[in-house]
Amino acid sequence: MHTETCLTVSDFKPIEPPGMPPVPIPSGTLSRISSAQVPEFVIFSDISPDRTKEAVDRFSQMEERMKRKDELLFAPAIDARLKVHTPFHVRIVPSGGGVSAHAPEIEEFGYGTNRGEALDDLGKTIAELYFSLASERERLSPDLYGVLKSLEEHITRVHP
Amino acid sequence: MKVHEFSKLETKLQLRTRNSGDRLAWFEHEGKVITRTKRSHGNKDLPEHLIRQQLKLNEQQFSGLISCSVTHDDYVEILTKKGLIVPSEAVKPSEEK
Numbered sequence: 001m002h003t004e005t006c007l008t009v010s011d012f013k014p015i016e017p018p019g020m021p022p023v024p025i026p027s028g029t030l031s032r033i034s035s036a037q038v039p040e041f042v043i044f045s046d047i048s049p050d051r052t053k054e055a056v057d058r059f060s061q062m063e064e065r066m067k068r069k070d071e072l073l074f075a076p077a078i079d080a081r082l083k084v085h086t087p088f089h090v091r092i093v094p095s096g097g098g099v100s101a102h103a104p105e106i107e108e109f110g111y112g113t114n115r116g117e118a119l120d121d122l123g124k125t126i127a128e129l130y131f132s133l134a135s136e137r138e139r140l141s142p143d144l145y146g147v148l149k150s151l152e153e154h155i156t157r158v159h160p
Numbered sequence: 161m162k163v164h165e166f167s168k169l170e171t172k173l174q175l176r177t178r179n180s181g182d183r184l185a186w187f188e189h190e191g192k193v194i195t196r197t198k199r200s201h202g203n204k205d206l207p208e209h210l211i212r213q214q215l216k217l218n219e220q221q222f223s224g225l226i227s228c229s230v231t232h233d234d235y236v237e238i239l240t241k242k243g244l245i246v247p248s249e250a251v252k253p254s255e256e257k
Contacts, residue, residue, distance in 0.1 A: 124181045
């Protein structure tokens, strides 16, 4: 025979991963079954299906962000003469037996045996690319000129 | 992609190269710099799909370039069709004005 204990939701603090916004829990009464046999489900009798869906959606979004941990914003100190004022969006992808750090906006990549090496290589490549394109500005195809313009949206030359 | 395959591309496309932290390679046509790519030093496998994207080729065209079925002239034609190379005849009239 089950006995019911009534507890208010405000007695509990939701458990959240660090850095995540708390999932709102509607106020109301939480019913818990106390029994020698542990129940498989706890029934939140006052939570509407819509609110449950909202919590599930939030969890899915959190999962999605965790999956995307291999996407990052990258603003390295690439060269003493340059300052990256707007970070590059970079994807880390396994490729060719190593790891690539790919900046799709400028179609450039760094490569290495691990993530750190790939990002380091990407930083150096971005600096090289910037100086090379800037020095040949007059001879660039429209496509490469577009790459230079994109680079200039991220990078400022701080020393000549 | 292997280093020797990249070297094949360099030769076939007559890429201008420069050794820096990586080996940088530029494809030029009629005085214009059209595409660029790079490879790291050493004998590591190279990220083929990223090099292919930088050279503006699809998978079939890229394997043709490595296997010899796509020539330098074919590459110029591919880039022209994509609008990355503007034919000199199309440029001349405006230059003459």
